[in-house]
Amino acid sequence: MQANCFFLSSQHENIRVSCAPAPYSKEPKPKEKIMNTIQRNSDFPVDDMPILLKEVVRAIRAKTQAPVELIVGSCLCAMSIAAQATVVFEYRDGRRSPVSLYTIVLAESGERKTAVFNHTIKQLLEFQKRKMKEYVNQQSVYEADLQSWNAIAKSKIKQIRKNEEKGIDNTFEQERLRAHYVNKPKKPRVPKILYSDATTEAITQDLVENIGSAGLVSDEGGVIFNGRAIRNLPLYNQLWDGGSIDIERKDRRLIIDDCRFVMLALIQPIEFINYLKKHGTRALGNGFAARCLWSTATSTQGTRTKQLEVQEDNEHLTNFHKRIDELLEQTMDQSPPKVLRLSPESESILSNYQNCIEMQILCDKAKHDALPGILSKLPENAIRLAALMHYFYGFEGNEIQPICLEHMIKVVSYYYSQSEKILTLGLDSGEDDANKLYTWLTSPSSNSMGNCSNIAKSQIRRYAPYQLRNSIRLNRALKILEESGRISIMKLRNPNGSISQAINIYRN
Known part of the structure; x- marks a missing residue:
């Protein structure tokens, strides 16, 4: 389907948006309004999201009445984890970029972070749980096959030794042994998709030995920023880049190649302040912060009212979950990823945007030392979002069209404004x-x-x-x-x- 019909900005607060070429002209009935509108005290550019994603946000908002920033951040995380192993973006020079996203949302206690998780990330957990059960059975079969394989291997080796003792030519037996080793049973990959607190060593080892696609996510982000997983920030920078990583250990060598990794932390502001006080220089100076999409949740506390008579629409949320399952199944199959590129018109838009970014770096570099780095990563984050939207919602062709890229540029511009506020005003201790x-x-x-x-x-x-x-x-x-x-x-x-x-x- 064409990308144009997936993007439709509503000019009125209460107009319900569908997949049709135009919005419904009919205003919702008064008692439906709270369920059919998206939070308007937030500056988040939700109208720049594809219509189907906007409807998912609307549905979760109706169920939880949580801040839209929390909902969108969690949705993007779920989409990114599901798609990151099955699609890749290719630049004109041949470089490739994953669609993996790092997202940090600051939200006070009581903003219903867990409730939002239950409608987004929980789907990934359920898929992982289901596949873990299958893995247990596969592991049992593997162990039985391996025992049989070992017995046959010993028998062949024993025959070769006998032939050697008798001076009999072993060419035929050696060929049989080689063929046997080629057919050695393969250990099933553990379908570990999500982490909340683990050492970097455990994460990297699992990425190499398992399906090569995972995410570090938590609705209590302090677990991440105060835990073991976040101690090696340069490694997470490399994982975001999607390149090859060579890790030397005492007992062995690990090569992480074409692995994909997502991060989402929903964290209370005070916890993030404390983290920056302790480790801010390192996090802001080594490029980690530049790779993240930052936002602060606009509180909905005190405005959440229960609408018992309203009929909730679950269709879009159900389809969202089905698409996540579909992409995760493709991830388990280890099939080659689809390659997306920019259309010629989109290439021109990207070039102009990059030029604008360079000018903005000159203007903003005096505001905070970390802002130039964040600005420099905005074009790539815009491309990642555009590729993710194009692929997740099945836009036509392998070329990202201008309308998709333009909308995602607006989205990353919002995230930049949020990071600027957080760094220059919100989190500075003075x-x-x-x-x-x-x-x-x-x-x-x-x-x-x-x-x-x-x-x-x-x-x-x-x-x-x-x-x-x-x-x-x-x-x-x-x-x-x-x-x-x-x-x-x-x-x-x-x-x-x-x-x-x-x-x-x-x-x-």
Whole structure:
């Protein structure tokens, strides 16, 4: 089917959207509205998602009344895990990229993270549980076949030894032994798809020995960020890239080739703050944060009302689950992935977008050290999302069309704005800002007033590093410096009667 009929933006809050070429013109009845609309106090660009995914989000929203950011993040994770081993994107130069996504959603306690999981990730768990039962039977058959194979192998080796002792030519017996080893029973692969807390060693070993496709997911993201799995961030960077990884161990060597890995953490803001305080420099500096799609859940607490008379529509959610099962079955079959590329028009759009990103890097690099890295990964995340939508919903052909890429560019732009807010406002403790401001105040190389003992606050607002020109961050940094005895703040009355502030600087 054409991609165009899958994307349809609703201009009105309460218009119900279907797969038809145009939305229904009829407004929902008043008592249906809460079930047929998607949360509008959120800035998430849900209208830029394919219609069928939008309907899934709507259905889960109706059942849970959870924030749309939680729902979309969980849906994208489930889609990515299901599809990542069965499709790949190829650039013009031949490089290939998986559709694997790393997603972090900050949500307070009580936002119904577990309820959302039960409608998205639970489907993966049920598939894994079902396949584990099959694996137990397969393992029993394998062990029996292996015992038989070993007995035959011993018999053939024994015959070769006898022939050697008697001086009989063993050419025929050796050929039979080689053929026997070619037909050695293969150990069944463990259908391990999901992890919540495991060592990186266990995850990498399972990726090599099992189906080569998995995800690290948790509706209590503190388990991930405070656990064992997240300690080797460079490894997760390599897994996101989808390249070959060579790991040397004491007892053996592991080569991870064409393995696919997804990450989803639904985490409380305070836990993420604590993680960044301890490990932020490493996580933000080595490229891990740049690969993630960040968002903060817009709280629905206090607005959730039960609508007993409303009939819930499960059709789209049921079809969503069926598609996940279908793709996971293909993953188990280990069949070669489908290859997607950009259409010529989409190539032009991507090129223009990459140029815009380079310009934005120049504008935003002073806001936070991690933002240039996040910006540089936006084009690839846009491509991954576009390829995922194209494949998961069966868009026509092997070329990603402009409408799909354009909508996904809007989606990653939203995720970037969220990461910018989280890094520059939401999660900053103020200590870094305070240290940066003090360095600027006392360094002649950073400002022309570096040798002064005092400076007007208005001068700081005008000439300080960009991120400190925000009044909230500046006042917080000044308060920290004052409390630590590095500055004092004086209030001065101007000739016109107004009050201004001056900063006394105390050098170490």
